[in-house]
Amino acid sequence: MSLFDHLEELRWRIFYALIAVVVGITGCFIAVKPIVQLLEVPAQGVKFLQLAPGEFFFVSFKVAGYSGLVVASPVILYQIIQFVLPGLTRRERRLIGPVIIGSTFLFAAGLVFAYFLLIPAALNFFINYGEGVVEQIWSIDKYFEFVLLLLFSTGLAFQIPIIQVLLGFLGIVSSNQMLQGWRFVIVAAVVLGAVLTPSTDPLTQSLLAGAVLGLYFGGIGLVKLLGK
Numbered sequence: 001m002s003l004f005d006h007l008e009e010l011r012w013r014i015f016y017a018l019i020a021v022v023v024g025i026t027g028c029f030i031a032v033k034p035i036v037q038l039l040e041v042p043a044q045g046v047k048f049l050q051l052a053p054g055e056f057f058f059v060s061f062k063v064a065g066y067s068g069l070v071v072a073s074p075v076i077l078y079q080i081i082q083f084v085l086p087g088l089t090r091r092e093r094r095l096i097g098p099v100i101i102g103s104t105f106l107f108a109a110g111l112v113f114a115y116f117l118l119i120p121a122a123l124n125f126f127i128n129y130g131e132g133v134v135e136q137i138w139s140i141d142k143y144f145e146f147v148l149l150l151l152f153s154t155g156l157a158f159q160i161p162i163i164q165v166l167l168g169f170l171g172i173v174s175s176n177q178m179l180q181g182w183r184f185v186i187v188a189a190v191v192l193g194a195v196l197t198p199s200t201d202p203l204t205q206s207l208l209a210g211a212v213l214g215l216y217f218g219g220i221g222l223v224k225l226l227g228k
Helices: 002-030 032-043 055-087 092-128 140-157 161-169 176-181 182-196 200-225
Strands: 048-051 138-139
Touching: 002 032, 002 055, 032 055, 032 140, 048 140, 055 138, 055 140, 092 140, 092 161, 092 200, 138 140, 140 161, 140 200, 161 176, 161 200, 176 200, 182 200
Parallel strands: 048 138
Antiparallel strands: none
């Protein structure tokens, strides 16, 4: 294919992906109330307050946007694969299936980990800290800004083993080299836990940092299994 044909195909792939995103966001906006109620569960019965007219309306757009991206992600991945597939060697094509499946599973695992462990731990810390001093009535916008950021940052952090497998499979970094840098990884995990968690409590940061370390060393094991 000529450069013009490649650009034309890229334009259509982006167009199809955007359609999927729009459909996903629209569908999630229609069903946004059940999604909001599900995300309010970790707050342990705390009351939410709308501080300005239309605040919940704009929060609904935010929730639908994040949820719609998750719903549309299979279509987006499919369009990316179809665009890059002709340029890959047979050896590289064998890696696509496991990488996509592993990436999807790890992202979902990150969302589950954040929903059932990280978010409740952080919220419990703040609730207990203010108990008997302040009444727990939170801004709906600030709460969802906290929850959505923590969910998606954790899902992205759980992609670490996939990156390691790709680097090892392509021969860029070996498993021994990954293991030799464990000191730097510990420091990076602590920094990553502090940066990715919107709260400042040490418990949430420690949980995320521990998960990142576990994923990193698990990724080393996977690279070793590949013989790299």
